Amino acid sequence: QSVLTQPPSVSAAPGQKVTISCSGSSSNIGNYYVSWYQQLPGTAPKLLIYDNNKRPSGIPDRFSGSKSGTSATLGITGLQTGDEADYYCGTWDSSLSHVVFGGGTKLTVL
């Protein structure tokens, strides 16, 4: 059971928008920045968002992040079939003194 809670799956049609939630507590999301990763099938994870809402160089602005209290959200607009992947949130947890990840959300673009 993961410290951060994500929905197991989400789906939407090409061109549409989808959001993925990540719920935590005051010992993690409530006091630390959140990162989001995309893992395409058979590949290593890729950083999409860091510090709640910042995108590394090369990540399109179709991907966005936000945080409110002890929850964070990843948004993806203009969905493409190439966006089908597993998405993970991550942050530091002060009670555990280590990084924690959500259980992952599988995105299906119908």
Added chain:
Amino acid sequence: QVQLVESGGGLVKPGGSLRLSCAASGFTFSDYYMSWIRQAPGKGLEWVSYISSRGTTKYYADSVKGRFTISRDNAKNSLYLQMNSLRAEDTAVYYCARVGPYGGNSLPCDYWGQGTLVTVSS
């Protein structure tokens, strides 16, 4: 370009040991914190350990504390994970990852290796 290449994975019996290596290139290795993150077959990501740029600070997940040791050799641009007393539940792909230069407090990893598979089985 940044490259991280893991090696050292394989099949090992329960109770055995294995040492993973990660060769870094394309950046000033000694400037960056580094992490090991693993993923069991068909499962999600699990953070394992991180080490500061000079190797003076190390953190471990509870599941590996006392059994795994992270280290680095900045002269060789290499990161290591010594894994002892291995258990079946340590079976996973182990990724080496660079902690990004973002100054935040949550250690986001901006570059990952391709991973090396560790299988613990009799």
